[in-house]
Amino acid sequence: MIDLSAPATKVKINYSPKNASGYKSASSAVGKSRKTQVRGLHNFFIWLAIKLRIFFLVIMTVRSLKKAIEYYRQIIHLRENVWNGNMKKIYRVGGKYFYNQYTPAWPSKQYDEMIVRETRRRIFHETSHSCSFVFFAITRKCPLRCEHCFEWDNLNKKETFTAKELDLIVDHYKKQGMFQMHLSGGEPMLRVREMVELLNKHGNNVDFWVLTSGFNCTRENLSLLKQAGLKGIVVSIDHYIAELHDAFRRKAGSYDAALKAVQYAQELQLATAISICVTKSFLAAGHLWPYAEFARELGVEFVQLLEPRNIGNYKDQDVLLDEMHIQMLEDFFKSVNHSKETSNYPTFSYHGFHQRRVGCFAGSRSIYIDSAGNVHSCPFCHTAAYNIKSFIDNNKLAEVPQKLNECPRFGKVV
Ligand code: SF4
Incomplete structure (x- = not known):
């Protein structure tokens, strides 16, 4: 595990990327970033x-x-x-x-x-459409070994879904009212051909995004997806310092691959987001604001701040943020999105903010199908209500239940 920790009592939020040791200008790494913000x-x-x-x-x-x-x-x-x-x-x-x-x-x-x-x-108090938004882990294969991986227990086993079954599942949820799907894994870019087929078939009715580490995001592959109708890409970048990102992801070169993915996505006119698992040590060492500056330089539209959860590879580890770190994230979230000084920064989403106030959208608007076919309300609380693969195997997709187990931690937004 990477240890960037500073004593929590000495936390000082660093507002200047130049003060962060090892900070390297993102623009020098990826060239000229685009400007898409409407002002x-x-x-x-x-x-x-x-x-x-x-x-x-x-x-x-x-x-x-x-x-x-x-x-x-x-x-x-x-x-x-x-x-x-x-x-x-x-x-x-x-x-x-x-x-x-x-x-x-x-x-x-x-x-x-x-x-x-x-x-x-x-x-009408309609709750039948609980799956407007579906996260779908389409593969168990992944070449990375990320510290925080929540799919850890499912990885690198025999593939659960054939190409035909992927299509059956997308078709099923489309009929249930899904209008947006994020394809994840494992590393979904290992199944580019199948994703292109899905997009060609369903892309007119569903907004598709891909969640990737950047692996296999060649210009050619992203171009195929763009032509098939891909709307956006979320690339995981867990540090602005290349060596620390690669250490977190346990694969040399993954930082460069992630930056290339962002660059190609931007050139191809895909909406781009980056996603980070914000650990206690990352926060304590004051890396949040330099990371925000890094994201601004990259020219991405969105940044997703994820809290570590003690599931998957983090199971039984003391990774949950404490009150002080949550407060830091909330202060940052409010400031970076609304203050004048950061008006040209990307939009930062932080689910923990609304989850602690109004509940979670998981289970009422979104669901998560993991790479073994278990259907949860969200990727971060493993509370499977059913396994979609067993319904396919028994030729009973029409009988898939609508009810899901809701988030045990925050409940759901009504
Ligand atoms: S977090 Fe994603 S990229 Fe990392 S090991 Fe897990 S599935 Fe692979």
Whole structure:
């Protein structure tokens, strides 16, 4: 395990990347990063257009002005709870607008479907569509050995799903109302050919993203996915210092591969996010702000901050963040997303913030299919409700239950 720890009582948040030892300019590593953030009047009018569209969809669903105002406010309020206020950052990539990696691109029928679904949930207390968003671990194969891996116990065994079964599963959840799917693993880029087939078949109705370590993200492979309709990519980068990222991922060269993946994705007009498992030692050593500067230099649209969980390779380890570290993350999350000084930084998502206030979206809007076929409400709490593979083997996909075990830690957002 990497030890970057400083005594917790001496924590000092470092606001300058230049002060972080080993910091290397991201732009020198990947070349000129793109600028996709929509600013000024363009930003104002796009948000106006999006909000008018939301209101239109709500009023068409409830058919009452008074109720439409009420439900519109509820939807906006939910968003403000997630982002600690009115989050204005938005990005234009490939002719579409994105404001986070968990919301379909705008404008699109998938985006409209999300709003209608959210409205119906409120009016009719509809909870049947629990799987609008599906994380799908399509492979058990992975060449990395990451310190925090939550799929650890499933990795590098016989593949669970054939190409045909991947298609059956996507088709099943599409019929259940899924409009966005993130393909993960293992390393999903080991199944590029199958992903291209899935996207060619289902990409018109589902926004697909790929979650990768950067392995096998050649320009050619990402180009094939882009042509098939891929919307975005989430690349795991756990440190801005190459050696420490590679040590965390236990594979030399994985930092360079991750940066290349970001570069190619940007050149191909894919929305790009990076994801980091924020450990106690990372926080204690003051690496968060330098990492934010690194992300800004990379020119990615989104950064996902994940808390370590004691599952998978972290099972039985003392990795859960304590109150002080959570407070640091929350302060950072509020500041980096809303302050003037960081208005040109990427959008940082931190699930822990809304989970501790309004619950988790897992189980009510999203599900996680692990690489062994177990279906959980989320990747981080292993509470499988059923195994999708056994339904396929018994030719009973139509009988898959809708009910999922909800997050045992935070409960679900209603
Ligand atoms: S976290 Fe992802 S990349 Fe790392 S070992 Fe697990 S599956 Fe592989």
